[in-house]
Amino acid sequence: MTEMQPALDHNARVHVTSVIDRRVVAPSVISLGFRAPELARAARGGQYVMAVPPSGEAAAVALGIYEAHDDRISLLFFLTGKRTRELGALRPGDELSMFGPLGNGFELSKPPKRATIVAGGVGIASVLLAAEELLRAGSRVELLYGARSSAYLVDSTRFARLGCHVAVSTDDGSAGHHGFVTQLLEQREPPELLLACGPSPMLRAVAASAARMGVRAQLSLEETFACGVGGCWGCVVPLSAESAQAPSFPPSDRGGSDVVYARICKEGPVFWSDELRW
Amino acid sequence: MTEMQPALDHNARVHVTSVIDRRVVAPSVISLGFRAPELARAARGGQYVMAVPPSGEAAAVALGIYEAHDDRISLLFFLTGKRTRELGALRPGDELSMFGPLGNGFELSKPPKRATIVAGGVGIASVLLAAEELLRAGSRVELLYGARSSAYLVDSTRFARLGCHVAVSTDDGSAGHHGFVTQLLEQREPPELLLACGPSPMLRAVAASAARMGVRAQLSLEETFACGVGGCWGCVVPLSAESAQAPSFPPSDRGGSDVVYARICKEGPVFWSDELRW
Amino acid sequence: MTAVATPDLSVRLGNLELPYPTLMGSGCYGSGDEFASFADLHKIGAVVLKSVTREPRLGNPTPRLVHVAAGMLNAIGLQNPGIDWYLEHDVPKFAGRPCVLIGSVAGFSIDDYAYVCERLAARDEIAAIEVNISCPNVASEGETFACDPRLTAKVVRAARSTTDKTLIVKLSPNVTDIAGIAREAEAAGADALAVVNTVRGMAIDVETWRPRLGNVTGGLSGPAIRPIAVLAVYEVARAVKIPIVGQGGIETVSDALEFLLAGASAIGIGTANFTDPRVPERIVAGLSDYLQRRGLSTIAELTGKANVGRLSAAQIEGDAG
Amino acid sequence: MTAVATPDLSVRLGNLELPYPTLMGSGCYGSGDEFASFADLHKIGAVVLKSVTREPRLGNPTPRLVHVAAGMLNAIGLQNPGIDWYLEHDVPKFAGRPCVLIGSVAGFSIDDYAYVCERLAARDEIAAIEVNISCPNVASEGETFACDPRLTAKVVRAARSTTDKTLIVKLSPNVTDIAGIAREAEAAGADALAVVNTVRGMAIDVETWRPRLGNVTGGLSGPAIRPIAVLAVYEVARAVKIPIVGQGGIETVSDALEFLLAGASAIGIGTANFTDPRVPERIVAGLSDYLQRRGLSTIAELTGKANVGRLSAAQIEGDAG
């Protein structure tokens, strides 16, 4: 059974970066670009960083690595609460520390002919690098991208320019298919490779579709994080004990359970749809 | 015995203002100007406002009313901690709520021939209005102004332009007298009217000098505030029970004490030097 | 999302009817008129007045306040003129106030409480009594009444015997088993419980090496204690039938809703008044909007509705990290 | 301001000598190498490992974490593979780590503690043992050991009998009288005390009406609890002679100094590692600078030096607002 792309821990470290550009890409959605050469080199599709709020007054925030080119990386985030609001207040020239890259990215070692990527909402932030890697390897990549409404469709044209086949859906029908992005997936042929990132209801739907199609999806999960590096066991998800990603645990005695809690930050954030026991 | 200038409570209310100018007047000392017509009209020398931190995450901050002309008032403050840093981050156009004016200002009902004002550090923020009022009434006003070093002498030229006789002192001798501002006071003739605002060691020294000179000083005190309106009894200072500013309390039975704790925010912030029992 | 007629925000504590479920915390709202220029007192459920004792008290040495992360420490020391002076000079001024006034009684012996409670409750200006039992009992080397079930029962029984007006007993969070104390207070005749008072804490100035409070230790209030207070309300609500006034770090309507869902029938607002005097009015407006949005018509429909699913097992797994 | 030779930051807990006074809180620093790429482990006093139990534990249902004002609530539920697996598969990996490792023992019966403590302490990779007594005792309907002086004494005596290595007993703040519990632990043979563990709390999602933790209740940590923890250290230090590892919301050198002045000999850092993994190194550097600036040469010169002046009288005036 294939492993997820391993976190290259020897590449992960604290990076003191500075903001080089800031865009408001959608209502209360911010994109920040940083000068971070090492990070740009090390980042793999599906990995994330822990960004340290400048005030030092709140926990670090897990954010997917959106872009990584030359010596620049960027983050794309929703202003959901105290910490992302603090990050959203940063301006070009401001300093920001972040540590990473962290987590096991998508498993892309065998580029297929046809790959499908499903992204919902801010999930788009975690799939760009994977799309680029697949395109470079010659795969035909289709992006199924769902959002609340057209205003929240971030950079979809950019994926098209890269060479992705893009189909969008919106909850309010203001653009593309009126409904869930997973309905678009249902209309497709079973892809050889299926990646997804977005809110957990969407991921559960993707898992269900994948099962019906008889394929395994790679799902990038989210949970409230504390340490982000596997040190606190706070970010877990129930996983089949048979999974290669299951944390070491006495196989014999699990109180009769064949399920273990795996750390999304360490064993994940990407898991195989058929191994999750949520 | 004269009362301090009464707080015109019917004038005090919540004002939703907006920043119209911002100056960095000294290292980590900020001056913010606001459009606040009613406040500008109502403010009296020595009064203050409670500024509501925009984040809503910290207690309101007591700040003296520095300037009050036409429909503009200004605040002058040191970046000492979380809350003043938050206020210091405000920019023209930003909104700020504040309530006031609060407190009993300086007693200026009988303008003297010669008045002396002693200001230390940020104490300067609470004496400008009083100086203006005295000058308008024809008094000769001398300002004795002490600061850490020349860089921290804020707007002293402005007092001169108004017509005050200004003498400065600095702890490091970088400007004016090398030493304490109270040493300047010692060299003077006993003034008919003596006002002071600054750090409490300075105020204690002024009280001592005043006693030696046989005059009563009006001291504007500072303490950590919570409510700022007399509701919590947190900001008190020991005061002679005989003082007209002493809060109502059984005269007979005070556990034998002739001292009561008066609220700096309500009975003060200005007190007579000879009535304090600190 | 059924829209309904303007929701009814009134609450009942014993025989006391309040137009709104918001009580201003004792010691935070003075004698009830200090905030009059900055807050609409007509939009307030009630003001719990500063605690009064039998004898006058000068209160604690200064400093009495220090701001800390997400809250503050206070050690006022119950400065007050004593019940005689209070009844003669202060209480008369309370007549005709725009909102309900609840007297707060503190003491250092059972007898103190009974004496002050009886005299205060006798006055028409005072609608109800809150018994602040978080005071040290001088008789038993300073152990606070609220930390001992027996002492709690005695104080409450003594106070109860002096009046038929609503008796609210204010509990301390500084105990191993707050639910046990709550049961004693209910059994002894309390009409309602205020949960919770401040959490004991301390701060030290690292330059002067002196405590930052003249009293050395103080009471922690504000958002920092909210999760502690929400749990206290939740545990007390499962132990008693009388209504609870939940308090501890309430700043927003969402905070208020947490306490109601945990089991409170009304909420107390203290420290948030120091952040912005408009908070109580905002919370009342927000509660009304929330009820409408959810198609509910009374506060009671929220009280204790937190859906906890499995519990005792969970409690065994416990909070041990 | 006498400048002195680089100050000595080492501390002694029982027979355990540490190069720095900074211990990473159990459960916050995993097995001691998760942060290796982000923090210099050579600049850390010791890592207290995640608590281990006799049997494997799956841990609590999710969510296990929620961020609250100035801190967080956690309810992990002691997820761990059990002592057998731990000794066979995990402990061997601890050999040759750059910093001292302290094992943490948890249990649900006296026997659990003794069994796990003995087997863990027998291993060379483990320099000392911390006993996490903040677990519910299944025998006495889930009351936590740390909340009962008798149970505390029993657990500590049992653990003590199994090893000569330094035994640190970790106390809970969720008690009426922490000093009393501390005395019991000292009398029963503890070499040091960790003060304090998390404060019990709860948060509710006001849209779903569900608790925000799968376990319903959890433990509050971070700056929100700092004043509570500083007071706990202060009270325990006045009750016992053994050294204290002060913890609860330490983020800066100034926070660390507060705990030392209150009576701690060393400090624990947990939640702050989640804000910035560089915090422990910064605190060590800051302590060194502070000692130099004040002309001091050892940490011990700070321990318990808070100058409180008058006290018992002040305590009587109390924290009653």
Ligand SMILES: Cc1cc2nc3c(=O)[nH]c(=O)nc-3n(C[C@H](O)[C@H](O)[C@H](O)COP(=O)(O)OP(=O)(O)OC[C@H]3O[C@@H](n4cnc5c(N)ncnc54)[C@H](O)[C@@H]3O)c2cc1C
């Ligand atoms: C691996 C990983 C990658 C991620 N990548 C991204 C990314 O690329 N972009 C992005 O935008 N996000 C991303 N996230 C999500 C992001 O880390 C979280 O949203 C984070 O919590 C934001 O922090 P905050 O302080 O701004 O919001 P928080 O205050 O932590 O709030 C987070 C959520 O909880 C809710 N909440 C907060 N307080 C309460 C309350 N009292 N009651 C009920 N609900 C409450 C908020 O409404 C919000 O929806 C990622 C998460 C993970 C685990």
Ligand SMILES: Cc1cc2nc3c(=O)[nH]c(=O)nc-3n(C[C@H](O)[C@H](O)[C@H](O)COP(=O)(O)OP(=O)(O)OC[C@H]3O[C@@H](n4cnc5c(N)ncnc54)[C@H](O)[C@@H]3O)c2cc1C
């Ligand atoms: C009537 C009145 C008028 C005032 N007018 C002015 C004015 O015009 N301009 C002005 O600048 N200020 C003024 N002040 C003072 C101002 O209100 C206070 O400095 C206020 O506390 C600043 O809030 P802050 O959150 O920024 O700082 P805080 O965080 O409250 O800190 C205030 C002071 O306490 C110290 N402190 C904070 N935390 C700690 C700690 N953990 N240990 C030790 N010390 C600590 C800080 O170093 C700082 O010196 C006035 C005060 C009063 C009472």
Ligand SMILES: Cc1cc2nc3c(=O)[nH]c(=O)nc-3n(C[C@H](O)[C@H](O)[C@H](O)COP(=O)(O)O)c2cc1C
């Ligand atoms: C400055 C101050 C003074 C207080 N005085 C009293 C008091 O005299 N009697 C009392 O029962 N509670 C007193 N309290 C406690 C509050 O009424 C309230 O119960 C507590 O602060 C928690 O709520 P909060 O976080 O909203 O402030 C006081 C609190 C503060 C902050």
Ligand SMILES: Cc1cc2nc3c(=O)[nH]c(=O)nc-3n(C[C@H](O)[C@H](O)[C@H](O)COP(=O)(O)O)c2cc1C
């Ligand atoms: C996520 C998390 C898990 C924890 N797990 C444990 C544990 O297993 N055993 C233990 O004794 N303490 C545990 N603690 C408590 C910490 O070790 C520490 O004592 C407490 O959090 C207070 O310190 P802090 O505010 O610096 O985090 C845990 C704390 C957190 C935040």
Ligand code: FES
């Ligand atoms: S967030 Fe700590 S283990 Fe994942």
Ligand code: FES
């Ligand atoms: S600050 Fe509340 S009485 Fe002065």
